[in-house]
Amino acid sequence: MPSAAERTRTLVQSTCSAVLLIPGLETAGSDQLMPLSRTVGPDGDLFLEFPADSPAVRAATHAQDDELAAVLEITDVAPVSVPHRIRGRARVCGWLTSVPGMAGPGRMLLRLETGEAHVEDLWGAEAVEPEELRDAAADPLAAHEAELLQHLHAAHGERLGTLCELLGDRSARAGTGSRPSVVPVALDRLGLRVRFFERNGPCFDARFEFPEPVRDVTELRHAMRTLFDAAAH
Template sequence: MPGVESPLPWQNAPLARVLGEDGEVFLLLPSDAPAVRAATHAQDDELPAVLEVTDVAPLAVPNRVRGRARVSGWLTGAPGLAIEPNRMMLRLEVGEAAVDDLWGVGLVDPEEFAAATADPVAPFEAELLQHLGAAHEDRVQDLAGLLGERGAELRRDGRRAVPLALDRFGLRVRFTGGRPFDARFDFPEPVDDVTGLRRALHALFRAASG
C-alpha cells in the first residue's frame, strides 16, 4: 500500500483470504497489522492496495515458483466479519488482476475475476503431486515416451521427471538435469472431481507404458 510502511514484511500477510459473491477479496489479518491501521484511519476514503500471491510448486524442482499474481484495488475495513479475537477483516474491491504463470502473462478484469470458478483439483493438487513424486516416480518418468524424439533424447540424457502442476485439464512435468524442460500432458477432457482425475491419470500412464 502506498505510504504504509511495515517493519516486518510478514505483518501485512493475510492469515486467510476468501472471495466474496461479488468478486471482492476478504482478507483476515491481525488487528495490529499496518494494513488494518491504515484502513481504519482511512475510514470512508478509498485506500489503494495490491495483494501479491506467489504459487510455489509442492515438490523441490529448479525454478520452483510456478506463478505470481497481483490483485489491485481499494481496501476498506469489514469489522463485523471477523469472529476471532485480535483479528480484523478487510475487504479488497478488485480493480484489476494480473497473472504471470506457466501459461504466460495476462490481465484479468473485475468481471472475469468475479465470474471465475476454482479448479476442482486445486484443494488436492499438492497432496497428489507429492504422492506421484514419491510413490510413482517411475510412471511419471515413463511419460517421456509420449514426447516422441524429444522424449527419447530426455531418456538418453538421464533426465529426472518431476510432477510440477496438476489441474482439471492435465498434468505438467518438469524434466530436470541440465536445462529444465517442461512438458504438458492434457487429459482427453476436463475432469470434474477426484474420481475423474484418477481415471484420467491412469489412462495417461497406460498410454505411456503401452
C-alpha cells in the first residue's frame, strides 16, 4: 500500500480542495483562505500562494518574527458520483511566514514550516513526520487520476462489472445475488479501488493490485488490460 507520507504528499500536490486555518481568522470566508497554488519545498515545507490582499497574507505579514500557527486542511472527494464520496482528509500543521518577492504581481507566497501532518483516508488514519513528508514522492498518476477514473466509469462500465468475477464468494456481500453496480473510486501506482453497491443497499470496496507498480499512463494501460483479462477468464 502507499505509505502515509506518500498519500499525504499526493493530496498536498493535488488539486483537491484545501483551506488554510489560522487562529483569529475563523470569521473569514473559506474561499478567502484557499491557496491559489501549493507546492512542497526541498525541506518538506509547504509554499502556498495567495492574493496579496487575502486575510492569510495580512496575518502572516502582521506576525512578522512571531510564530503564527496554521493548519492546511485538504479534503479529497472522489471525481465520480459514488456513495460516501469523501475519500479522505489530510492536515499539515506548522508555522506560517511570508516570502516576499517570490510570487507574481498581486500575489504573495506564504511558507508553512511543517511541524506535523496527519492523513485519514480509505487506507486508515496515520500520523506523518515532517521528514517523511519531505522524503516522500507524490503518486505518479495523481495528475491524471480524476480523468482516468471518469473515463473508466463512462466508457468501461461493462468491463468494470466483470471484476465481480474476481471476488468469489465476497460478491454476496453486496446484497442479493444480482450483480451490483461497480464504480472506480481510487487509482494509484499500485492498484485500482472500486466500490460495489446496490441502490439503497450496502456497499463495499475491493482493491485490485497491479502485478507491479506502474510509473506512467502507458504502463497503467497495460496493467488495466491484464486486470480485465483476468476477470474475463
